Amino acid sequence: MDVRAIVEQLNGLDEDNLDMRLYFTKKKSSGKYQTYSPTISLGLQNDLKDIVTKALEGVQGVEQRPFSPIGSIDGCVETYMANEVDSFEDIIQSMNSDFVNREGIPKKEVGKLTFYCLRIGTPDGDALFFRRVTKFNKLKGGIVGQFFANDFEKLDGTLLGIDSNVDIVIYGGEMLILNHISLERIFSIKDQYYQKAAQTLDLVNRANRITNFEQFREDCLSDGRVTRALTKLLNEEDKMHQVFENFENVIQVIDIFDLKIELSEGNSKLIYEDKTQLLDLTRLMRDSFYVTYINNRDGCDEGV
Structure with a gap:
């Protein structure tokens, strides 16, 4: 995968031509995938674009090797064709407009979400960035809260985090795997x-x-x-x-x-x-x- 070319395209996007969607997905007991796509503000879109761009910049010069089921090599990232992953099409299908849920994520579903995907449109096609969900559980015997103006308000524990890491990038049908175990965790390839x-x-x-x-x-x-x-x-x-x-x-x-x-x-x-x-x-x-x-x-x- 030509990482530098993707970074250049991402850096060339601004508020006028930024086309982005954020998806949160869980795997149901039936084996099918359920995806939610909340709206995101323009400011947050820019923050998310910066996160994935910096993650890619960090691996621009890193050696790429074909994915191996038995483990990765330190100092390398792995590549794999997306169509080699059996669940890939099902996951993409769950993100399509006919199936994706845009009405909000029910609180009871938040804890079941396993990964999110950021889709960014570029002149040469969509770039997909996958990351396992970071969940914040309630403090035992305590309270998680946040200041709003002069008020301290309790947060209900249904919180999800988006950190500065990316697990898998898909572009032009090719995967760049930055975190070996995530291919198994996100795409359920057991x-x-x-x-x-x-x-x-x-x-x-x-x-x-x-x-x-x-x-x-x-x-x-x-x-x-x-x-x-x-x-x-x-x-x-x-x-x-x-x-x-x-x-x-x-x-x-x-x-x-x-x-x-x-x-x-x-x-x-x-x-x-x-x-x-x-x-x-x-x-x-x-x-x-x-x-x-x-x-x-x-x-x-x-x-x-």
Whole structure:
């Protein structure tokens, strides 16, 4: 994503050409999204534009890397295509004029809101800025209040905060992810991880290299760390096939690293026994074990 170009366009907007909408969204128990779009004053619009512009200015020179389900790299931001996120279209649909609620947010709904989105129109298209909601709860045994002229009035606790941070920027169909965990929290992609992990396991099953496979599958899909790794592995399908095709090397790795994995008679399959083997089996499938060139040192990619 060309961050500098977006910053230039934002800086070129003023009161005469500033087109902005603010949306607050929650995910309903049905899995659908409910979005509210309150009116915002021109002064607040300028404040919000300054917030997102400064957030983008802070990452102008930062290295960008493709999003990885298993974690981000310090000092980098991640990119991802918005259409790769299953819930993206549902969220955008909830913001469309036919569905968005413009009549105000009921107090009982404020605590259920999970994120907000600021949409700013630019000459080259809309820029979307997502951030998880900051909520202010009532003080235990105390009162939150504010001065109005000479009066001190109690606030009712249904307060939402908009801070100076941005979690995700979407522009031209591309995501810039400034906060790795927010992609999962805002777009609820745990279900997506589960589905992709299940697809990966179908491929593993076809290879027919793991015994007690149904239990292995069930245990994998109940472990969030493993489902993330299997999601990434789906994009590395060739690597996984090569691992199972070079099964003699798999046996050698088990011996070198003293992995607690037994082999069936004929050394043709890995015997799955319990959850303690999940990470080692996943690392085997991802070809995460290695030997360094210089010191001939055995190692393992701990990304799983």
